[in-house]
Amino acid sequence: MPFGPFYIVDTTLREGEQFVHAYFTTDDKVRIAMALDRFGVEYIELTNPATSPKSLEDVRTILRLGLRSKVVVHIRCHRDDALRAIESGAQGISVFLGVSPYLQRFSHGLDVEAVIDRAAEVLSLIRAEAPHVELRFSTEDTFRSRWADIFRVYLAIDRLGVVHRLGVADTVGVATPWQVYTTVRTLRRMTRADIEFHGHDDTGCAVANALAALRAGATHIDTTVLGIGERVGITPLGGFIARLYTLDRDLIRRKYNLAVLPELDRMVAEILGLEVPFNNYVTGLGAFAHKAGVHTKAVLHHPAVYEVLDPADFGLSRSIAVAHRLTGWHAIKLRADELGLGLTDEEIRQVTAQVKALADERPITIEDVDEALHRWVQERAPMPVASGGRTDGG
Ligand code: HCA
Ligand code: CU
Numbered sequence: 513m514p515f516g517p518f519y520i521v522d523t524t525l526r527e528g529e530q531f532v533h534a535y536f537t538t539d540d541k542v543r544i545a546m547a548l549d550r551f552g553v554e555y556i557e558l559t560n561p562a563t564s565p566k567s568l569e570d571v572r573t574i575l576r577l578g579l580r581s582k583v584v585v586h587i588r589c590h591r592d593d594a595l596r597a598i599e600s601g602a603q604g605i606s607v608f609l610g611v612s613p614y615l616q617r618f619s620h621g622l623d624v625e626a627v628i629d630r631a632a633e634v635l636s637l638i639r640a641e642a643p644h645v646e647l648r649f650s651t652e653d654t655f656r657s658r659w660a661d662i663f664r665v666y667l668a669i670d671r672l673g674v675v676h677r678l679g680v681a682d683t684v685g686v687a688t689p690w691q692v693y694t695t696v697r698t699l700r701r702m703t704r705a706d707i708e709f710h711g712h713d714d715t716g717c718a719v720a721n722a723l724a725a726l727r728a729g730a731t732h733i734d735t736t737v738l739g740i741g742e743r744v745g746i747t748p749l750g751g752f753i754a755r756l757y758t759l760d761r762d763l764i765r766r767k768y769n770l771a772v773l774p775e776l777d778r779m780v781a782e783i784l785g786l787e788v789p790f791n792n793y794v795t796g797l798g799a800f801a802h803k804a805g806v807h808t809k810a811v812l813h814h815p816a817v818y819e820v821l822d823p824a825d826f827g828l829s830r831s832i833a834v835a836h837r838l839t840g841w842h843a844i845k846l847r848a849d850e851l852g853l854g855l856t857d858e859e860i861r862q863v864t865a866q867v868k869a870l871a872d873e874r875p876i877t878i879e880d881v882d883e884a885l886h887r888w889v890q891e892r893a894p895m896p897v898a899s900g901g902r903t904d905g906g
Contacts, residue, residue, distance in 0.1 A: 514759045515726040519554035521708060522749060524736040524780065525574075526557040526586045531740035533784045538570050540783045542577065544737070547779060549579040551772040553749070555732070556581045557606065560588065562596040571600040584646065589634050598642045605638055605645050606708075607631070608679065610652030611661045624661045628668045639674035648708060648732075650679020654695065655687040662695075663702070670703040677706035677732060682721060685714025685744070689724035696728035708732035711747050713739060718747040719755050726756075737780040738792065750777060751793040758820050771827035794821065800830040805840020808832050812842050835878045837871035839864065847878070848885050855888070863888050 525541055528534055536544070545556050556579065561568035575583050584604030587593035597605045609620070611627050622630065631649060638647055649669050651662050666678050680695055696707055709725035709732070711718045722733045739748030750773055757764045764770070777795040781788045790797040800823040802811045810817035815830060823830050834843045841857070841864040848855050848863075855863070866884050870876055 515723075515756075516729065517731065518726055519732045520749070520752070521555040521557055521584070521732050521734045522548050522553040522581075522736065523557035523586070523710075523734050523746070524548070524740065524749075526559045527710075527734070527741040527746055528736040528780070529559050530742045531745060531784070533786060534740065536783065538566070538573055541570050541574060543779060544776075544783070545574050545577060545579060545581075545583075547772060547776045548737075549577075549581045550769055551749075551776060552768040553581050553735075555584055555604065557584050557586050557734070558602070559586065560593055560597070561585055561600040561602075562587065562590075562593040568596065568600055571602055575601055575603075582646065584648075589631055589649075591634060591637060594634050594638050595641075598638065598645070603646060604648065605642070606648040606650065606679065607634060607638075608650040608652050608681065610654075610657065610681075610683070611665055612653040612657040614656065615653060624664055628665055631665070631669055632672055635669065635672060635674050647675045648677045648679055649675045650681050650708065650710065652681050653683040654680045655682050655691055656684065663698075666699060666703060670705050675705060677708050678703060679708040679710060680725065680730070682709075682711040682718075685712030685718065687711065687717065687721055689717060689720045692721045692724040693728045696725045696730050700729035706731040708734065710734040712741065713744050713746060713748075718745075719751045722747045722752055723755055737776050738788070740780070740784070748793060749773070750795060754793045754821055757825075761825075765825060770825050773826055774828060794826055795828070799823075800828060801833055802830065803833040803836065804838045805843065808846075809840055809842040812846060835867070835871070835876045835881045837868050839867060839871070839881075844881065844885075847881055851882065851885060853885055853889055855885070859888060859892070 524544055529536060548556055558571050558574060559567045561571045571585055582603045584606055585597045585600055585602040586606045587597050589607050589609035609627055609631055611624055635649060651665055654662055669675060699707055707730040709722055709730045711721040735747050735749040735752050736745060737749050739745040774795045777788050788795055802808050802818060807818050832843055832846060834847045841860050844864045844867060845860045848860060863884050867881055870880060
């Protein structure tokens with residue numbers, strides 16, 4: 513088994529709300545939460561209910577849906593936020609406060625001892641007021657913090673005995689998989705807590721970092737639909753699922769309802785007023801499109817030659833691009849068969865040569881291919897027929 517038991521904390525409705533283009537109405541949030549629940553994410557994280565009256569109301573609305581996914585709220589390490597989170601009735605509360613030199617100098621201005629005191633106060637308050645709530649504490653910007661500082665904080669919080677898990681956050685998307693592995697592994701050895709990983713994608717490692725965290729013993733991974741979040745966002749749900757699928761396909765198929773992923777990606781893109789990116793994991797335009805003759809030939813024989821994900825598992829199908837100069841006779845034959853034209857292999861080769869010649873002159877479409885095929889059938893010499901037979905066949 514390449515990784516241990518894990519849970520997805522989808523934070524489209526928190527981190528995702530921090531994406532520059534995001535505005536979620538209550539109805540949007542309900543639709544997204546219901547689809548995430550159908551997909552099977554174990555947690556849905558919502559915006560801090562102290563942000564605005566509407567945010568608090570929306571937490572309650574989502575809780576009333578009675579989803580299987582646990583509903584958690586994400587708050588700053590403040591008494592008032594904590595009280596509002598408890599008041600919301602959320603099943604989990606995720607608190608964050610960092611100790612990086614940047615935050616110490618330019619943001620909250622607290623030194624390590626003051627961070628520990630503040631966290632201890634807020635976390636103990638929550639535990640006292642809401643004994644059953646699932647509690648998490650995360651140090652923001654973990655990877656640009658001094659190793660000694662973050663471990664002082666993590667060990668102090670773990671010793672309090674009030675949190676279920678500790679969060680490791682690559683807030684600015686700068687960590688490498690090796691760093692993530694070492695940090696999570698060390699934390700796992702030194703504390704009793706579960707570990708959550710939250711990774712931004714500024715330098716393209718969010719999916720790899722989530723996998724590194726998992727391999728090091730992380731139990732919870734944060735994702736958002738399409739990866740939306742601050743700046744370029746965080747680990748995308750679809751990319752993370754694709755990553756794990758090739759490592760343990762049966763587990764991923766059992767654990768999640770994969771066919772809901774295309775609907776989720778489309779829904780969130782539509783709510784944002786954007787397209788699903790053309791190169792998106794699993795659901796992008798190109799995800800299961802095969803083009804070059806060498807590829808199409810092999811894929812038509814055995815798709816796994818050029819596919820590591822089976823589109824059918826996601827309720828999708830592959831496509832073979834036929835109309836272009838890289839095309840091959842297998843692709844043209846596929847098209848001729850689709851049109852019900854009985855051409856011999858030699859004829860298909862000749863039509864393929866015509867199609868390629870045309871595609872060298874200008875971009876072509878499937879209509880051009882169809883026309884070349886039909887023209888061939890019309891213009892070829894009539895087949896010799898038995899005497900007394902019809903001669904108008906074509
Ligand atoms: C932020 C906070 C956060 C929190 C992550 C966490 C981050 O918006 O800056 O609670 O683990 O990236 O650090 O999203
Ligand atoms: Cu974040």
